[in-house]
Amino acid sequence: MPRWHERFVALFCALALLLAAGTSVSAQSYDEALAKFATDSYADTDAGITGVATSGNPLAAQVIEALQDGRLLFSADDKKVFIRDRSGAILDASTGKAAAAAPANLKPVRVNNRLRRSIEAALGGLTLLSPDPGKRYEAAQAVFKSKDPAALPALDTAIGRETDARVKRALQEARAAVILTMPDTKEPDKVAAIGVIRDRGDQDSRGLLAALPGNQTEGVQRVAAEAISAMDNRLAAWNVAQNLWYGLSLGSVLLLAAIGLAITFGVMGVINMAHGEMVMLGAYTTFVVQEIIRTSFPWLFDYSLAIAIPLAFLVAALVGMAIERGVIRFLYGRPLETLLATWGISLILQQAVRTSFGPTNREVGAPNFMSGAFQLGGLTITWNRLWIIVFAGLIFAALLAALRYTSLGLQMRAVTQNRRMASSMGIHTGRIDALTFALGSGIAGLAGVALSQIDNVSPNLGQSYIIDSFLVVVFGGVGNLWGTLVGALSLGVANKFLEPYAGAVLGKILLLVLVILFIQKRPRGLFALKGRAVEA
Amino acid sequence: MITRRLLEAPDGRGWVFLTIVLGAAVLVPILHLVVPASSPFHISTSVMALWGKYLCYALLALSLDLVWGYCGILSLGHGAFFALGGYAMGMYLMRQIGTRGVYAHPILPDFMVFLNYKELPWFWYGFDWFAFALAMVFLVPGALAFVFGWFAFRSRVTGVYLSIITQALTYALMLGFFRNNFGFGGNNGLTDFKDILGFNIQSPQTRAVLFSLSAIALALGYLIARAVVQSKAGKVLIAIRDAESRTRFIGYRVENYKTFVFTLSACMAGLAGALYVPQVGIINPSEFTPANSIEMVIWVAVGGRGTLVGAALGAVLVNYAKSTFTTGLLAPYWLFALGALFVFVTIFLPKGIMGLLPQRAARSGADGAPATGRAAQPAE
Numbered sequence A: 001m002p003r004w005h006e007r008f009v010a011l012f013c014a015l016a017l018l019l020a021a022g023t024s025v026s027a028q029s030y031d032e033a034l035a036k037f038a039t040d041s042y043a044d045t046d047a048g049i050t051g052v053a054t055s056g057n058p059l060a061a062q063v064i065e066a067l068q069d070g071r072l073l074f075s076a077d078d079k080k081v082f083i084r085d086r087s088g089a090i091l092d093a094s095t096g097k098a099a100a101a102a103p104a105n106l107k108p109v110r111v112n113n114r115l116r117r118s119i120e121a122a123l124g125g126l127t128l129l130s131p132d133p134g135k136r137y138e139a140a141q142a143v144f145k146s147k148d149p150a151a152l153p154a155l156d157t158a159i160g161r162e163t164d165a166r167v168k169r170a171l172q173e174a175r176a177a178v179i180l181t182m183p184d185t186k187e188p189d190k191v192a193a194i195g196v197i198r199d200r201g202d203q204d205s206r207g208l209l210a211a212l213p214g215n216q217t218e219g220v221q222r223v224a225a226e227a228i229s230a231m232d233n234r235l236a237a238w239n240v241a242q243n244l245w246y247g248l249s250l251g252s253v254l255l256l257a258a259i260g261l262a263i264t265f266g267v268m269g270v271i272n273m274a275h276g277e278m279v280m281l282g283a284y285t286t287f288v289v290q291e292i293i294r295t296s297f298p299w300l301f302d303y304s305l306a307i308a309i310p311l312a313f314l315v316a317a318l319v320g321m322a323i324e325r326g327v328i329r330f331l332y333g334r335p336l337e338t339l340l341a342t343w344g345i346s347l348i349l350q351q352a353v354r355t356s357f358g359p360t361n362r363e364v365g366a367p368n369f370m371s372g373a374f375q376l377g378g379l380t381i382t383w384n385r386l387w388i389i390v391f392a393g394l395i396f397a398a399l400l401a402a403l404r405y406t407s408l409g410l411q412m413r414a415v416t417q418n419r420r421m422a423s424s425m426g427i428h429t430g431r432i433d434a435l436t437f438a439l440g441s442g443i444a445g446l447a448g449v450a451l452s453q454i455d456n457v458s459p460n461l462g463q464s465y466i467i468d469s470f471l472v473v474v475f476g477g478v479g480n481l482w483g484t485l486v487g488a489l490s491l492g493v494a495n496k497f498l499e500p501y502a503g504a505v506l507g508k509i510l511l512l513v514l515v516i517l518f519i520q521k522r523p524r525g526l527f528a529l530k531g532r533a534v535e536a
Numbered sequence B: 001m002i003t004r005r006l007l008e009a010p011d012g013r014g015w016v017f018l019t020i021v022l023g024a025a026v027l028v029p030i031l032h033l034v035v036p037a038s039s040p041f042h043i044s045t046s047v048m049a050l051w052g053k054y055l056c057y058a059l060l061a062l063s064l065d066l067v068w069g070y071c072g073i074l075s076l077g078h079g080a081f082f083a084l085g086g087y088a089m090g091m092y093l094m095r096q097i098g099t100r101g102v103y104a105h106p107i108l109p110d111f112m113v114f115l116n117y118k119e120l121p122w123f124w125y126g127f128d129w130f131a132f133a134l135a136m137v138f139l140v141p142g143a144l145a146f147v148f149g150w151f152a153f154r155s156r157v158t159g160v161y162l163s164i165i166t167q168a169l170t171y172a173l174m175l176g177f178f179r180n181n182f183g184f185g186g187n188n189g190l191t192d193f194k195d196i197l198g199f200n201i202q203s204p205q206t207r208a209v210l211f212s213l214s215a216i217a218l219a220l221g222y223l224i225a226r227a228v229v230q231s232k233a234g235k236v237l238i239a240i241r242d243a244e245s246r247t248r249f250i251g252y253r254v255e256n257y258k259t260f261v262f263t264l265s266a267c268m269a270g271l272a273g274a275l276y277v278p279q280v281g282i283i284n285p286s287e288f289t290p291a292n293s294i295e296m297v298i299w300v301a302v303g304g305r306g307t308l309v310g311a312a313l314g315a316v317l318v319n320y321a322k323s324t325f326t327t328g329l330l331a332p333y334w335l336f337a338l339g340a341l342f343v344f345v346t347i348f349l350p351k352g353i354m355g356l357l358p359q360r361a362a363r364s365g366a367d368g369a370p371a372t373g374r375a376a377q378p379a380e
Helices: A002-039 A042-055 A060-068 A113-127 A133-146 A149-161 A165-181 A187-200 A203-210 A218-267 A275-296 A298-326 A335-357 A383-405 A407-417 A419-424 A429-451 A463-476 A481-502 A504-521 B002-008 B012-033 B045-071 B078-100 B110-114 B130-154 B159-178 B204-230 B232-242 B244-250 B254-280 B290-303 B309-327 B331-348
Strands: A072-075 A080-084 A090-092 A373-376 A379-382
Touching: A002 A042, A002 A060, A002 A072, A002 A080, A042 A060, A042 A113, A060 A072, A060 A080, A060 A113, A113 A133, A133 A149, A133 A165, A149 A165, A165 A187, A165 A203, A187 A203, A187 A218, A203 A218, A218 A275, A218 A379, A218 A383, A218 A429, A218 A463, A218 A481, A275 A298, A275 A335, A275 A429, A275 A463, A298 A335, A298 A429, A335 B159, A335 B290, A335 B331, A379 A383, A383 A407, A383 A429, A383 A481, A407 A419, A407 A429, A419 A429, A463 A481, A463 A504, A463 B159, A481 A504, A504 B130, A504 B159, B002 B204, B012 B045, B012 B204, B012 B309, B045 B078, B045 B204, B045 B232, B045 B254, B045 B290, B045 B309, B078 B130, B078 B159, B078 B254, B078 B290, B130 B159, B130 B254, B159 B290, B204 B232, B204 B254, B204 B309, B232 B244, B232 B254, B244 B254, B290 B309, B290 B331, B309 B331
Parallel strands: none
Antiparallel strands: A072 A080, A080 A090, A373 A379
16 A cells, blocks of 8 residues: 555656656756856856747746846855846746745846847847737837847747737838848848838938948849938938927927017016016926925826916916016006016016025926827927927917907907006006916916926026017017917027027027017017007 | 317216226225235225226226116117127237146147147137237127117117117127137136236236226226217217107117217227226126126116216125125025115116215206106107
8 A cells, every 4th residue: 555655656756747848848948048147157148148038938038137137136156046026026037936035145147238239139039029019119129220130030920920010010120120131131132121121211221221231232232222312301301390390399388488478578568577487486386286296195196287287377477466566567668677677576586486495406297198209200209398389379379369358358458559548448457457467477387387397497497588588579579479479489490490500509699690680670570560559 | 179078078976986986096006005914004905806896897887877878778788798898808818828828738728729629710810919909809899889789770679679689699699608619718718817918917016007997997988978978969869868759850860879879888898898807817608698787787777877977886886785795694695685676776766876866956957867757758
């Protein structure tokens, strides 16, 4: 009986061994490759990377990523390798489970630049088959750049399996890049590859074609040259589109900053040098709202801007109304004095913010829907810029509607056109002045919310926009919101088109000079008000 | 004839002002150089340098008052003329360093060696020569003001529009001068000066002479400005300030008068800058910042616009306050004070400090401080 029992155990063991043998080829090679990481030599590590990458083990990607981030540890004594995951826990690299007892003397596996390249190539190959389409896409891009012939089999498999059209195209482009750079490819294959790369058409693919070795056959050379010129044309077109987009983005920022000024300066004729500070107050309101949310209500973070928008409007509008009632009211009809007094106010506001928040830049975070970017053809469009353009458009439309359809707007226009007549008709002109100024300031506050997303929130924030905003209003024509729109967009676009030729600073100078010359030609701006009111 | 014109110009207050300024031009160097340091009457180098700086500011304020107080042109870009004059002088002083710079290059100033210039830019030629530099001190700001004024006044850009484009002008110049490849030392500007006309710029004697020269320049500037506003042309300027269209309809070429006074004022500002640079030992693009130019306007407003003497007084007072404020415990509150000053003066003291003094009954209508308030606006 006991003997039988022993036999049974032996049989069981043999069976277990047999079963294990089926999977053990890869397990063995994986473990062998893993052991190479523990020798602390660059050559062995390199071999280890290749070994792990080709083992097909599901842990392979995790191990190599850990190696890349310096989280792959080894113990020199018992030749074992461990992964420290992102939470700091130590995993056994051969099983992927938490290590029971991690040795004390763990050291990270060292990498050098050559190894980093192998790591990237290996990761590219590994993640080509990842279940996440985003990762596959990135892997395809990585192969496109590395042009590693070793990735060709993996690419072919991946192309065969791929269902996502975008990823499939990226994979095919990567394959074309690999094929094109392999020395023994036949001419028809090369021509086909050039076709694929030509369709991709970005700066990298142009570089790839331009860098083709000179020993190509005539046919390949001709096709490549054609592809390059076609791509150049397309790149130039995208470049124009890019400049337009940047210009539009800058224009929308200028519009936001200038539109409040168009109300106070354009409609009321009041020079408000503290306008920039209203923008700054809006930005700081956003900062304060986010701070409160961060410390007390973290789940509200994505709504922080939505909360900040009305608050910024209110804060800036109240400060604006206080300025109008406290100072500007006494200076109507004396524009130069108004300019000086509001400049004084702007100094006070800046210093007040500097003493309460410190002179350094404050960080305002972006909610989820505003971070990141997406590709549109050859354009990279960041969400925050897009939202700011939308925001500027909405504010512009809302303001137009408010002036056109509300009774406040009607009274505002009446006071602008003929103050004494409006007063005779029973309009409280003083109240309207205060409200108009509050509206203009409030809109500056809204601009501050938007600018906090793309600019440094510092006490000097407003200063950097005030001259530009005045130029926009003066260029567009005083007293005309459409003029402000056209002025802002054309200045923004002109700025971005001048920049590549003249550099950022010189472009700005050129633009200033152009605007100055333009004002000489048309002293009242693009869309000038005509008639007697102009001289008053 | 011209001398007589100049000497007839000042009124009673003007003579008091001239006596004080010229007295300082003589007394301060004596108190600095001759009176021993132990004496309570001795004036230290730092105090003299500080007051020399104030005198330059006073001349600058005077030039601004000439255009703003008497012609109604609120220039927010006078800092540009001041800085250009300063740069012209700075370039001369740079050339005087010769091989004593850190890199000891035989031709190029230090910053050019540092920025990899191969040869001297063409616009630096001639600055070895003091007379040329001195001419440039007047010509560069004057030419800029003339061209700018020619275009602006001809197309009848007035009021706040003019203010804003003068501000844009100095802003554009600031951006340019901050660039390293503009050829003026980028954001470090020009500094490390050694000597002027062969005299060591650090020596007490040179400093005393520079102080006297500043005082004399201020007195001369005052006499010239006063002669201009007392002349027939000055009456036209005041007429333009108070009712531009009417003056034009009467038949005066308004733009010519404006261009003339604007150019003259820019030359005075350039001279102020040229005297300022050797005394403070540095010129850099921050002089072009629009904020600086607006601050100058408040000096004039504090003293009283359209009074000349008041402008100089305002410049000295505000800058004295600034020096005292910004060196003590109150430093963080200086901007509050300055801002409040802007608001207070424009609302409660539209005629400045000079407006507080008893008015001379007879002539106040003709050349006193401009009337302010809605009622004074011409009905055009």
